[in-house]
Amino acid sequence: MLKEILAISGRPGLYRLVKYGKNAIIVENVTDKKRSTAHQRDKVISLGDISMYTESGDKPLGEVLEAVKNKYDAKPLNTADYKEPAALQEFFKGVVPDFDVDRVYNTDIKKLINWYNILINSGMTDFLPKEEEETKEETKE
Numbered sequence: 001m002l003k004e005i006l007a008i009s010g011r012p013g014l015y016r017l018v019k020y021g022k023n024a025i026i027v028e029n030v031t032d033k034k035r036s037t038a039h040q041r042d043k044v045i046s047l048g049d050i051s052m053y054t055e056s057g058d059k060p061l062g063e064v065l066e067a068v069k070n071k072y073d074a075k076p077l078n079t080a081d082y083k084e085p086a087a088l089q090e091f092f093k094g095v096v097p098d099f100d101v102d103r104v105y106n107t108d109i110k111k112l113i114n115w116y117n118i119l120i121n122s123g124m125t126d127f128l129p130k131e132e133e134e135t136k137e138e139t140k141e
Contacts, residue, residue, distance in 0.1 A: 007047065052096060076116075077116060
């Protein structure tokens with residue numbers, strides 16, 4: 001799911017990969033569904049390739065988004081509640097208790113909240129790859 005969702009440096013929002021072109025990729029904005037191209041010079045990263053620093057290693061972004069979804073019942077977050085650095089740290093500590101305070105910046109947490117809201121508002125709630133979901137279900141039994 002998150003492998004096809006892209007963040008493009010210098011552009012607001014998130015984009016879905018539509019098609020590979022010869023020297024560019026065609027992307028669709030997740031919120032307004034407008035299509036555009038991302039060229040080779042653009043820095044494009046898949047959300048599936050992003051992870052957050054923790055004391056015990058890196059935690060994939062999908063797991064972090066899943067933890068936020070479970071804690072807040074898949075409802076959008078009010079960004080006004082997370083303007084202060086202390087509120088951002090408290091929020092993230094509630095989601096990922098062992099996050100690395102020195103390497104996870106407040107701007108990273110703000111970006112996480114914005115991305116979470118974009119994904120939830122566009123109807124995307126499956127943040128884990130299918131294999132991981134099945135493995136987690138088996139371990140619960």
